[in-house]
Amino acid sequence: MNNIRLEIKNVSKNFGITKALQSVSFNINRGEIHALIGENGSGKSTLTNSLAGIYQKDNGTFILDGKEINPVNQVEANNEGISIIVQELGTLDGLTVAENIFLGHEDRFVKIGIKNTSAMNRRAGELLAEYGFDRIKPSDMIENYNFEDRKLVEIVKATYFDPKIVVIDETTTALSREGREELYKQMNNIRDKGNTVIFISHDLPEVLKMSDTITILRDGVYIDTIKSADIDEDGLKKLMVGRDVTGKYYRSDYDEEISNEIVLKVQDVSVPGLISHISFDLHKGEILGFGGLSESGMHEIGKVCFGASYDREGSVSLADGTNINDIPTAISHSIAYTSKDRDNESLVMNQSIRDNICLPSLDELSNKACLLNDKKLKEFADKYAKQMSTKMQSVNQFVSNLSGGNKQKVVLARWIGKDSDILVLDSPTRGIDIKVKQDIYQLMDKMRKSGKSIIMISEELMELIGMCDRIIIMKDGKINGELKRSKAMDENSLISKMV
Amino acid sequence: MDNKDITIRALKKQSLINRIRSLLPFIGLIAMCIIFNLLTKGSMWNSRKLIMNQVYVVLISATGVFFIMSMGSLDFSQGSILGIASIVVCLLSGKSMLLAVIGGIVAGALIGAFNGYFYVNRKIKSFIVTICTMFLFRGFIKYMASNSPVAANIKIYDYDTTAIKLGITATVLIISFIVFRFTKFGINLKAIGAGEKAVKFAGVRTDRVKFLIYVLSGAITGLAAFVNIVKNGSATANVGNQLETQILIALVLGGMPISGGAKVRFENVIVGSLLYVVLTNGLIMMGLTTQAMQLIQGIVFLIFVALFADRESLSVIK
Numbered sequence: 001m002n003n004i005r006l007e008i009k010n011v012s013k014n015f016g017i018t019k020a021l022q023s024v025s026f027n028i029n030r031g032e033i034h035a036l037i038g039e040n041g042s043g044k045s046t047l048t049n050s051l052a053g054i055y056q057k058d059n060g061t062f063i064l065d066g067k068e069i070n071p072v073n074q075v076e077a078n079n080e081g082i083s084i085i086v087q088e089l090g091t092l093d094g095l096t097v098a099e100n101i102f103l104g105h106e107d108r109f110v111k112i113g114i115k116n117t118s119a120m121n122r123r124a125g126e127l128l129a130e131y132g133f134d135r136i137k138p139s140d141m142i143e144n145y146n147f148e149d150r151k152l153v154e155i156v157k158a159t160y161f162d163p164k165i166v167v168i169d170e171t172t173t174a175l176s177r178e179g180r181e182e183l184y185k186q187m188n189n190i191r192d193k194g195n196t197v198i199f200i201s202h203d204l205p206e207v208l209k210m211s212d213t214i215t216i217l218r219d220g221v222y223i224d225t226i227k228s229a230d231i232d233e234d235g236l237k238k239l240m241v242g243r244d245v246t247g248k249y250y251r252s253d254y255d256e257e258i259s260n261e262i263v264l265k266v267q268d269v270s271v272p273g274l275i276s277h278i279s280f281d282l283h284k285g286e287i288l289g290f291g292g293l294s295e296s297g298m299h300e301i302g303k304v305c306f307g308a309s310y311d312r313e314g315s316v317s318l319a320d321g322t323n324i325n326d327i328p329t330a331i332s333h334s335i336a337y338t339s340k341d342r343d344n345e346s347l348v349m350n351q352s353i354r355d356n357i358c359l360p361s362l363d364e365l366s367n368k369a370c371l372l373n374d375k376k377l378k379e380f381a382d383k384y385a386k387q388m389s390t391k392m393q394s395v396n397q398f399v400s401n402l403s404g405g406n407k408q409k410v411v412l413a414r415w416i417g418k419d420s421d422i423l424v425l426d427s428p429t430r431g432i433d434i435k436v437k438q439d440i441y442q443l444m445d446k447m448r449k450s451g452k453s454i455i456m457i458s459e460e461l462m463e464l465i466g467m468c469d470r471i472i473i474m475k476d477g478k479i480n481g482e483l484k485r486s487k488a489m490d491e492n493s494l495i496s497k498m499v
Numbered sequence: 500m501d502n503k504d505i506t507i508r509a510l511k512k513q514s515l516i517n518r519i520r521s522l523l524p525f526i527g528l529i530a531m532c533i534i535f536n537l538l539t540k541g542s543m544w545n546s547r548k549l550i551m552n553q554v555y556v557v558l559i560s561a562t563g564v565f566f567i568m569s570m571g572s573l574d575f576s577q578g579s580i581l582g583i584a585s586i587v588v589c590l591l592s593g594k595s596m597l598l599a600v601i602g603g604i605v606a607g608a609l610i611g612a613f614n615g616y617f618y619v620n621r622k623i624k625s626f627i628v629t630i631c632t633m634f635l636f637r638g639f640i641k642y643m644a645s646n647s648p649v650a651a652n653i654k655i656y657d658y659d660t661t662a663i664k665l666g667i668t669a670t671v672l673i674i675s676f677i678v679f680r681f682t683k684f685g686i687n688l689k690a691i692g693a694g695e696k697a698v699k700f701a702g703v704r705t706d707r708v709k710f711l712i713y714v715l716s717g718a719i720t721g722l723a724a725f726v727n728i729v730k731n732g733s734a735t736a737n738v739g740n741q742l743e744t745q746i747l748i749a750l751v752l753g754g755m756p757i758s759g760g761a762k763v764r765f766e767n768v769i770v771g772s773l774l775y776v777v778l779t780n781g782l783i784m785m786g787l788t789t790q791a792m793q794l795i796q797g798i799v800f801l802i803f804v805a806l807f808a809d810r811e812s813l814s815v816i817k
Contacts, residue, residue: 308700331702339700348694348701351761355686359701362683371681398761414701 005030005196006051006165011060013046015401020046023060024222026215028165033187033197035211035228037204038240039433040405041391043220044200045087048167051198052084053077064164075104081164083157085171087200087404087431088343091142091150091157098124098138101157127160131186148179148294155186166190167198172206173430176294176459177495184210202433203460204233216240241435249438250466251445254487258469259284262319263453264305264335264422269314274300275477278314282422282453287444289468290457292498296474299340302426302457306330306337331360336415338408340427340457346411347399354381354395357414384413389439405436412443423447426457441467461491473497523806524754524770531774535781543777543784548661550780552730555668556581558772559723561746562675563716565768568750569679570709571692571759572618572625577720577746579636580610581739584724586643589734592652599651599728604721610636611717615710633743641736650733658729667726671719676765688712692759748796749775752803 006028013021021043028034036044050057053071062069064080071077074084084090091100098121102108109120124138133152142150151171158166168187172180187197187210201207207214208228216223216239223239264282269275275297282288282305290298303309304316307330316324324330330337339345348356358365358377365380366372381395388409392402399410408428415423425444429437444454444467458464464471473481473494481497483489535543543550560577567574587606591599610632617628643649679685690698691705699705728734753771756762778799782792 306700327700328702328704337700344694344696345700346697348690348697351690351693355690355761359686359690359698359703362686366683370683371677372683372686373681 003029003031005065007061007063008047008051009061009063011047011050011057011062013043013050013055013057013059015046020220021050021057022220024217024220025060026222026225028196028198029213030196031191031194032212033191033199033210035199035201035207035214036217037201037207037214037236038217038223039435040431041219041403042217042240042433044217045169046220047217048084048169048198048200049086051077051165052082052167054084054086078104078161078163082167083159083161083163083165084167085151085154085158085169087170090154093141093143095142096121096139097128097136097142097145097153100142100153101127101138101160103157105161127156131156132182146295148175151175151179152182155183159186159190162193162195165196165198167200169200170202170431172201172203173427173459177498178293180206202431202437204236204434207236208233218242237434240433250441250463254485256469258286264319265315265317266301266304267315267317269304269312269316271297271300271304271309271312275304275474278304278479280472280479282455284453285448285451286469287448287454287456287467289464289471290455290474291459291461291464291471291494292474292480294459296498297477298457298474299426301474302337302339302424302455305422305424305455306335308337331418331420334419334421335424336418336420336422337424338411338415338426338428340430342404342407342411342430347407349400350398352396353385353390353392353399353402353410354378356399356410357381357384357395357417360414360418380417381413384417385410387416388413388443404430405432408432408440409436412440416443420452422453422455424455424457427459428456429458429460429463437463461494464494465489465491475499520806521754521764521766524752524767524774527752528770528774528777531777531781535777535784539781539784543781546780546784550776551661552664553780554772554776555664556723556727556730557742557745557749557776558668558769559671559726560720560742561749561768561772562671563719564743564746565750565755565763565765566675566679566688566712567625567716568755568757569688569692569759569763570712571695572709572712573747574614574629574713574716575626575743576610576614576629576632576636577716578739578742579633579640580607580717580720581724581727581742582640582734583607583610583636584721585728585734585738586640586649587721588725588728589649589651592655592728596654596658599655600722600725603724603728604718607721607724608714608718611714611720612710614717615713618713619706619710629743637740640734640738644734644736644738648733648735651728655729655732664726664729667722671722672769675719675768679765684708689759689761689763692763693761745775748800751800752778754803757804 004027009025010023011021012023024047036048038044046055049055051062053073053076056072069080071080071082092103101124102120106115109116121138128134128136128138133156136145136149136153142153172183175183187199190197199211211228213225214228214231214236215225218240261284262281263284267279269278278301290301292298300309304312307324307326318324318333322333324333324335343349354377358381361380362372365376378395385392385395390409390413391406399407402410428440448454456464456468469485471483471494472479475498483493560581564574564577584603584606588599588603591602614628614632617623618625687698687703687708691708695705749771750767751757751771752774753767755767755771782795
């Protein structure tokens with residue numbers, strides 16, 4: 001019997017002048033986890049979003065079980081048997097958990113024009129219990145839940161009706177370890193039922209572990225489809241980048257002494273409900289890592305150091321005694337921050353690259369009469385965007401059209417332009433491909449060597465181990481251990497302190 | 500190579516479309532001038548001084564609202580601000596003209612601060628706050644001017660010259676243009692319109708900026724009140740009535756995206772205000788009834804909003 005579930009034939013898609021997909025063709029089978037990999041901007045999400053009705057492809061055909069489909073929205077795609085868990089938040093504020101799960105399918109609960117809310121809640125409750133997410137209540141508003149729980153709700157939403165194809169787009173990086181395990185379990189379930197998972201991830205070990213087949217895209221062009229068993233990580237990298245990935249990835253030094261000079265002192269800081277009684281020092285020229293589960297409170301640490309945390313108790317101070325209580329003070333005292341929530345907190349999306357890079361440096365760029373010169377702004381932005389090798393047409397381009405990795409480059413360019421001495425990087429490589437990751441690691445190493453101090457908060461243990469001088473492990477809002485850089489350190493020694 | 504050619508061509512095409520779009524209000528203005536002059540057989544050109552006389556107040560106060568709209572907020576209280584400030588100008592004009600000007604500005608700034616306080620500190624959406632203050636201060640105006648208009652000192656007519664009115668307008672426009680286009684303040688404003696949270700994380704004290712803009716906008720309208728009284732000599736209970744709608748229509752006609760943000764341009768104020776005044780006067784000179792005029796204004800307004808709405812930034816108006 002023919003085992004092909006989906007035929008993708010000559011699919012193309014352009015965004016304005018960017019060719020996101022160029023005549024891509026390949027097949028996806030029944031009962032497999034099919035990974036889709038490629039660097040940022042290689043067209044992975046564009047392809048799956050076209051399949052799921054979020055975008056409309058320009059050319060080509062999707063043939064599902066021998067029948068051509070052209071979904072114009074997600075509900076139609078659902079009805080064809082295709083669902084998607086998107087990279088960013090895919091649930092809607094202002095609706096309850098149950099309403100989110102059944103979004104677009106409320107008809108099932110409507111009798112003579114009236115929605116039976118309690119039936120809907122009951123069904124949602126049953127589903128959540130089936131998945132083992134009992135702590136999520138169907139009648140609660142979705143915004144009462146954090147990023148991770150909302151992702152779990154999305155998993156339910158995307159899989160409860162046994163769709164033929166489930167697309168999981170770069171979801172794991174947003175999840176903690178437990179969340180990932182949960183997702184892996186669901187992926188295997190789908191496959192075991194004879195359905196198909198299309199899995200997009202930048203985490204190559206994860207891809208190799210989870211998937212049966214891997215398709216590689218590069219710059220919107222189909223490269224190859226291979227069995228996961230027949231390839232290793234280096235082979236994948238080579239196919240993605242189109243050349244051998246040479247040079248070191250993480251830091252290679254191990255015995256460097258950390259300076260005794262303290263640049264940032266965090267004393268007895270608590271934020272109600274998130275972290276309690278946290279104290280630590282950041283030394284000059286060190287990379288201090290924070291690891292833990294997503295809910296451990298470690299992301300709040302970044303905000304605390306940047307003066308962006310509300311209801312904070314305790315003190316955050318610099319070597320000269322300055323207290324950091326708000327963002328402008330933090331920035332003017334050379335502290336930089338990249339948020340995990342890149343699109344909302346780090347970048348002004350509908351604004352040019354130029355303005356995004358110049359925003360914190362406008363005072364320095366103004367002349368004596370407080371006036372700005374367009375040419376100077378452009379040169380400034382150009383210089384740092386190019387230093388970060390941002391892929392762009394010009395600095396006048398809007399940030400919203402850039403891929404995830406290039407967005408992060410713009411954020412970093414801003415702070416390099418500001419020449420900040422203390423960098424607080426929350427999930428700096430989230431959703432970013434290997435090549436840009438490597439760039440970011442090298443940049444961090446260079447900054448460290450030039451005497452800048454870095455706090456790196458990350459859910460990826462390997463990068464913490466690879467990059468940090470010290471790693472503080474957080475658990476339930478408290479510090480649960482500190483590890484010094486060493487060759488012997490492995491993931492398990494961190495995990496044991498995390499859970 | 501081929502690829503690159505196509506890319507460059509597509510880029511050029513896109514920037515051409517954008518340029519045409521940004522030129523549309525200019526073209527509209529010129530077209531309106533020509534059409535109405537033809538239809539009224541030149542009588543519009545002959546009464547240009549009269550028409551210009553109506554531009555000043557709208558143009559000055561629209562500048563303040565332009566700042567507010569750049570950050571994606573709205574202000575419906577401009578008519579009432581103009582009214583209160585006009586009454587203050589009238590009352591103070593007997594003492595000294597300088598005091599009258601300053602009094603008007605301060606009165607406007609205070610109402611602006613009132614708006615700003617409720618919008619920023621009490622976190623109420625700007626259009627709701629300003630609709631409330633619109634009614635609130637209109638009520639004050641009616642108390643003070645219903646029985647008899649508040650008249651200004653007769654000396655005020657000495658200032659009713661084109662040089663003074665045009666001078667004040669030009670000064671406001673030039674300073675505002677420089678501030679908007681070439682200072683940190685201007686860039687911050689547009690950025691707030693494009694994404695407030697991220698701007699906050701880039702170190703801008705957004706709440707302070709928002710508050711100051713409402714104060715500034717009120718002060719600018721307070722200055723417009725002086726020009727208004729110079730022109731009219733007294734403040735009636737209806738002074739400044741519907742100014743807010745006129746401003747809003749003028750800005751949108753000028754190509755201003757309602758959600759503010761990066762695509763806002765200063766020309767929007769000038770072209771829009773001129774276009775609005777030419778349009779209304781043209782329709783009056785054509786002998787249209789008030790009802791028909793409002794109908795046509797509504798249609799034209801809708802067409803322009805449809806043309807200029809920035810659909811890429813789907814943010815809600817604050």
